[in-house]
Amino acid sequence: MYNNVKTASPDDVLFLRYRMYSGDTSDTNQLMIPCFWGFLIPAAREQAGEPFAMMHMRIPGGTFQEIPVSAAQVVDVENGYRVVVRFINLPQEFWGQGKAASAVFQAKDRPVILCKVTGFLNNYLRSLVLATFQIAFLAALGCTVGAAFSTPVAAFAAISYLVIGFSVQAAITAPLQNEDGSYQYKGFVDKAAHKFAQLVSVAVVSVDDLDATSDLIKGNLVEYRRIGWAFVNLVLIRTGIISGIGIWILTRRELGTVIKR
The missing domain is CATH 2.60.310 (Hemocyanin; Chain: A, domain 2)
Structure with a gap:
């Protein structure tokens, strides 16, 4: 039904x-x-x-x-x-x-x-909006670690964050699933590791979650509800927090430079 x-x-x-x-x-x-x-x-x-x-x-x-x-x-x-x-x-x-x-x-x-809701061009433009959110988050992450660390350390920190995000997403989808969508665990350790990965995914963002390529291939609609939630969760909350931390760090570093003079 x-x-x-x-x-x-x-x-x-x-x-x-x-x-x-x-x-x-x-x-x-x-x-x-x-x-x-x-x-x-x-x-x-x-x-x-x-x-x-x-x-x-x-x-x-x-x-x-x-x-x-x-x-x-x-x-x-x-x-x-x-x-x-x-x-x-x-x-x-x-x-x-x-x-x-x-x-x-x-x-x-x-x-x-x-059922047909919109054309491919409209759906493609919606996926570009999600891609823009990804770029905004990556830009905020790069600027923040760049303000906090030297260039080599900043590059390492940013790449490590992204790798953790991809790894957590892979760990979440790793267990086999039953026909009803429930997960199959080999034991307590496997279940505990999966639950831990789900917990870490709340704090660590995997930019791959916003990838709408598979939806375009399958003909699935990129809904405005998904775009709105991505804007609130990724842009306003996560990107906003990371940007605020970066601004605070950069301000403190500039203040230290002035005091030295």
Whole structure:
């Protein structure tokens, strides 16, 4: 069930994008998966209790798929612009000679509804705004360490900060994840290290978090909410604090120079 699926025009086309696996996500020998996909048709609800338009499909496991459907037919405007999707994994007799397997969806590849909100140029300009925030933060970091230390030490401190940020982000995503998105820990030490990395990520900024390249590639919208949060968190708070520290350090150093004279 997907709520608040609003389109610019009822004539727009929605796409249901997903990737599913046969049996196990780590199995390289993926099978052709027979299944039914269906969409609830709100206009036909008076004629039947749950009028679903079902489609019989055979999907190669491990591949991305997109199902186009008309927004006018499946969007229930009266119930919060809702789209209801149904999936049925078929039993053994539909698999032919192959052995039936469960259809597995990973959390990151779960079925999502895609609809056109804006064009590529607009989305690209939004990603440039995030890139500008990255540059502002890096500039503030460089100026602050440059005011506090000599050039070699300042370069080492700035690079170390960035490396820690990248390392922490890699440590957060290192543990394997279950199909529901939860993490798999090998033991207490592995879990403690992961929790520590999550704690450090609160204080250390990974500029890679603002990289919108993957969103542009996948066609995901760079939302204004994300830009606003990045502006508040990265520019106003973190960049502001680092800039304030740099100004204070530079002022103290200049004051020391005047006193020496």
